[in-house]
Amino acid sequence: MTRRGFEVVIEWGLFLCALLSIGTTVGIIGVLTAETIGFLEEVPILEFVFGTEWTPLFAMPHFGVLPLIMGTVLVSTIAMLVALPMGLLTAIYLSEYSSEGLRRVVKPVLELLAGIPTVVYGYFALLFVTPLLQQFIPSLSGFNALGPGIVMGIMILPLVSSLAEDAMRGVPRGLREGSYALGATRMQTSLRVVVPAAFSGITAAFILAISRAIGETMIVAIAAGQQPRLTFDPTVPVETMTAYIVQISLGDTPQGTLEYRTIFAVGMLLFIGTFGLNIVSTWLRERYREEYA
Amino acid sequence: MALLAVSCGGGQSTGERQAAAAPSVIQIDGSSTVFPITEAVAEEFQKKHPNVRVTVGVSGTGGGFQKFCRGETHISDASRPISKTEIAACQKAGIEYIELPVAYDGLAVVVNPKNNWANAITVAELKTLWAPDAQGKVTRWNQVRPSWPNREIHLFGAGVDSGTYDYFTEATVGKQGASRGDFTSSEDDNVLVQGIGSDELALGFMGLAYVESNKDKLKLVPVDDGKKENGDGPISPSAETVRNATYQPLSRPLFIYVARKEADRPEVQQFVEAYLGDTALMREVGYVELTPQIYDLAKAHFKERKVGTAFADGGSQVGITLEQLLAREK
Numbered sequence: 009m010t011r012r013g014f015e016v017v018i019e020w021g022l023f024l025c026a027l028l029s030i031g032t033t034v035g036i037i038g039v040l041t042a043e044t045i046g047f048l049e050e051v052p053i054l055e056f057v058f059g060t061e062w063t064p065l066f067a068m069p070h071f072g073v074l075p076l077i078m079g080t081v082l083v084s085t086i087a088m089l090v091a092l093p094m095g096l097l098t099a100i101y102l103s104e105y106s107s108e109g110l111r112r113v114v115k116p117v118l119e120l121l122a123g124i125p126t127v128v129y130g131y132f133a134l135l136f137v138t139p140l141l142q143q144f145i146p147s148l149s150g151f152n153a154l155g156p157g158i159v160m161g162i163m164i165l166p167l168v169s170s171l172a173e174d175a176m177r178g179v180p181r182g183l184r185e186g187s188y189a190l191g192a193t194r195m196q197t198s199l200r201v202v203v204p205a206a207f208s209g210i211t212a213a214f215i216l217a218i219s220r221a222i223g224e225t226m227i228v229a230i231a232a233g234q235q236p237r238l239t240f241d242p243t244v245p246v247e248t249m250t251a252y253i254v255q256i257s258l259g260d261t262p263q264g265t266l267e268y269r270t271i272f273a274v275g276m277l278l279f280i281g282t283f284g285l286n287i288v289s290t291w292l293r294e295r296y297r298e299e300y301a
Numbered sequence: 302m303a304l305l306a307v308s309c310g311g312g313q314s315t316g317e318r319q320a321a322a323a324p325s326v327i328q329i330d331g332s333s334t335v336f337p338i339t340e341a342v343a344e345e346f347q348k349k350h351p352n353v354r355v356t357v358g359v360s361g362t363g364g365g366f367q368k369f370c371r372g373e374t375h376i377s378d379a380s381r382p383i384s385k386t387e388i389a390a391c392q393k394a395g396i397e398y399i400e401l402p403v404a405y406d407g408l409a410v411v412v413n414p415k416n417n418w419a420n421a422i423t424v425a426e427l428k429t430l431w432a433p434d435a436q437g438k439v440t441r442w443n444q445v446r447p448s449w450p451n452r453e454i455h456l457f458g459a460g461v462d463s464g465t466y467d468y469f470t471e472a473t474v475g476k477q478g479a480s481r482g483d484f485t486s487s488e489d490d491n492v493l494v495q496g497i498g499s500d501e502l503a504l505g506f507m508g509l510a511y512v513e514s515n516k517d518k519l520k521l522v523p524v525d526d527g528k529k530e531n532g533d534g535p536i537s538p539s540a541e542t543v544r545n546a547t548y549q550p551l552s553r554p555l556f557i558y559v560a561r562k563e564a565d566r567p568e569v570q571q572f573v574e575a576y577l578g579d580t581a582l583m584r585e586v587g588y589v590e591l592t593p594q595i596y597d598l599a600k601a602h603f604k605e606r607k608v609g610t611a612f613a614d615g616g617s618q619v620g621i622t623l624e625q626l627l628a629r630e631k
Contacts, residue, residue, distance in 0.1 A: 060435065063482025065461045068433050070482070138499065149455055151485065196306025233496065235455075235485040245455060245485050245496070258488070 040279060043272030050266055056273065062236040062252075064270045075236035076274060079246035082155045083228055084221035086242060090161025091217055095168025096203075096210065102169065103176035104198040115173075118166045126163065130230030133159040138231065149246035151233030160227050168217045175209025176202050212292040219285035225250035225280065249274050323395045325568050329616045330358035331378030332464055333488075334406060334508055335555050338469045339378050349575075353568045362464040363387075366558075367623075370394050374565040379556045380406070380464035382612035395563035397608040403576060405589040407509035407538035408469055408551040411519040415501045418442070418449050421535035423525045424550065427473040430456070430504070436481035442502070442517025456484030457505030469506050469581045472550040496516055506551075509538050510587030526550055543589045555588070561608050573603055 048056065051071045059072015096117070102111050138155035142148045148155075179202050187197040203210065233245025234255050247255075253271045329339055336359050343355035360368065362379045369377035370390040383400070385393075391398060405559070412419050419442075426445050429435060442449035462480070466486075471477040487495055490511045497503040498518030512519055522537035532547030542548035557576065563569050578601055580590035581584040591599075 061482070063436065065486075066433070067479040068436075068482070112384075134422075134495070142499075147501065149502065150496050233485050234487055234492075235483060237483065244453065245500075253480035255487075 011158075017162055025100060037279075040272055040276045043269050044276040047266065047269035047273040048134050050269075051273075057062060060238050060292065062247075064267050065256075068268075069272065073274060075238045075254050076249045077226075077277070078240075078246060079153070079232070080222055080248040081238065081242060082153045082219060082242060082246060083160065083232060083248055086154060086157025087160035087164060087221045087224075088214075088218060090158055091164040091168050091221075094161070095165045095213070096219070098165070098169035099172035099176060099210075100198050100203070103173045103192065103203060115123070115170070118169060121163065124163070126224065126226035127230070129159050129163050130156070130227040133227055133231035143188050148243045149233070149245055151231065151235075152243050153232055153246050154242040156174065156227045156231040157242065160221055160224055163224075163227070164217045164220055164227070168213050168255045171213030171216065172206070172210045173208040175213065178209065181203045181298055208292045208295050212289040215285050215292070217280045217291040219289070220287070223282050225254060229254040253278075322353050324354045325566070327353060327355045327376065327563075327569055327572055328358075329356065329376040329378060329557075330360050330368050330374045332362040332380040332555070333359040334380040334464060335378035335403070335557070337510065338404060338555070338583055338588055339576075340558070341582050341586050342572075342579060345374050345579065345582065345616075346572055346575050350571065351569065353572075355572065359418065366390070369398070369558060369560070370396050372396055372560070374562050375569060376417045377624060379558060380553065381468060382556065382559065383610050396577075397559045398610075399561060399564060399603055399606060399608055400610045400612075401557050401559065401573070401577065401603060402553045402591060402595060403557050403599075404583050404591060405543050406553055406555055407504055407543040407548055407589065408465065408472070408553065409509045409512045409538050410504070410506050410522045410524055411497055412504050412510055412522055413497055413499075413501045414518070414520045416503075416520060419504065419522050421523045421525055422446075423535075424473060425527065427477070427524070430454070431458075431480050432469070432474050433479050433481055436483050439481075453501045453502050455496075455500050457496050457503055458484050458486055459486040459490070459493070459507065460486045463488055465506075465508060468553055469551070506586075509543070509589075512527070512538075513587045518548040524548070524551060540584070540589045544592075552589075554591075559603070561606060563604060564603065570603075574600070577603075 011161040020203070056071050056073055058074065059070060060074050061070035061072050062075045064069045102115060106114065133156045134150075137159055138150060138152065139146065141155055144218055145154075184197055185199055188203045228248045229251040232248060232251060234247050234251060236247045236252070237244065239246065253274055256267070256271045307629045322375060327343075329343070336357060339357050343357055347353060357378075358365070358368075358374075362381055363384075365374070365379065366383060366387040367390075368374045370387060370393075372394060377398075383398075422445075430439055430445050439445065440453060441451055442454050443451045445454070452572050458480075459469065466480075466587055467477050470480045474480055485493075485505075487493055488494075493505050493507050494511060494515045497505045498515065504522075512521060521537055523537040525535040526549050528549070531549050532542070536542050536548045536550065538548045543552045546552065557573075559569065559573060564573075577596050580596075583590045590596075
């Protein structure tokens, strides 16, 4: 084979590889859309989006997805209450206070947290964190939103701290030096100069973290329960959108039935949510890159 | 649970003689409730008959009959009698079967060990609690019985794909498959044990065998059916009360269905004899054995190749006592 011919083969091979992942995405979106349309032909969209009861498998089925959305929002909110402040403070420390040597040790260790399989986090929530919390909150159920929420926050923390720290380190040195020259302390510089300057990057990190929390499956499937419930009470069993999809996928629900289509409709909602958040996050990061490029 | 799908191949070739002959296979599928018994019998059986391979699946009672009536399996495990549609399906495919009762199972109502108020519950209260209209309305203990605390009630139960759910709804609500939907439902009994065992406000139902093996995490609630003829007042489920038919209506018989044309194979005959003869094993895996008379009757039916069902009206039937069963089988 000639050299040029070889090049062409390589080029096409690479193109096909790239096409494969795009094709998969398009295929997934196609299946999601088709099945969701099939679902919405039988269930009015208003009933689906605004209904307050979710019992698709039972004799009197209701298809209101709000309890599942509420479960997801509740667990994600708790996770964010843990991950966002702690992640941001960690990022400020690593970026502005810690010595280079310490940072080199702490950052990889933090990122180790991201390497723990989520199923392990799930059992950690169910068998360690929840019983521990029950010492302080005796009325806490074995399955609840609080334990998994906290554990999910811990899991997402490295994502927040790592991305936020990158954003802060991207702030030009000159801004800090200017601040010090005006007599500002380190804390004033961190909070009033660096954090605002890196704001769009930090926001992007936050949004990515939220999107990660919404899509997280294993922790909630194991530790949050399987009971769709419209509540803000973090001490009782709830069911998230992802946990519902797991529950149905593991059962014997026959293909092609309305019950089966519910998981695609719920999957579509999840996809729209996380996709929207990811786009916003990307857009924000692009913007911050432009500022100091 | 779902992972326990196949139990295959005990020692396969102990000698050249056996290795030479292709191992004969007995294929079994069906109820996950009957599975522990069948699996235990199959294990013992294969130790004694190393040239026979017994495979046991868990497609659920309904799923098992689908395969059975297509001729794909030789024996079907069932936690309820064969239903009308299944009878028709088998008839259409020309599959004849021998119905053999193998054991009794109690369905237990359980709460958390810290629960000190629910010391008994009536069938009417169970209906109040589990009926479809209760959804979103009956959410506190004192709505079930005014003397119980004004605290939330957290419900746990078998998933809608299981025969246990079918039977429980039939026995309490009065209609198979009719229940509220706002409870934690799982096909995996261990999830239910974990949930109830760690939640003071929980109430749930599951097979007695699972309660026996998790005694420290669960508290049994005696059930009162309000009928004097089968024991006055609330009755706690146990091997004793399930056997003497006082624990009603939550006791049910379990069956195996053997395909008529497979029944002539010597290894299938030996397997069925082993199945109906090992009452100690049934107790060991947490089930309640039938009386010797019923086993003798079942063995006689098998010997005579008596085909068909004693439950021609089909499906889940509530409150069948051993005596009635005996009468039907005669």
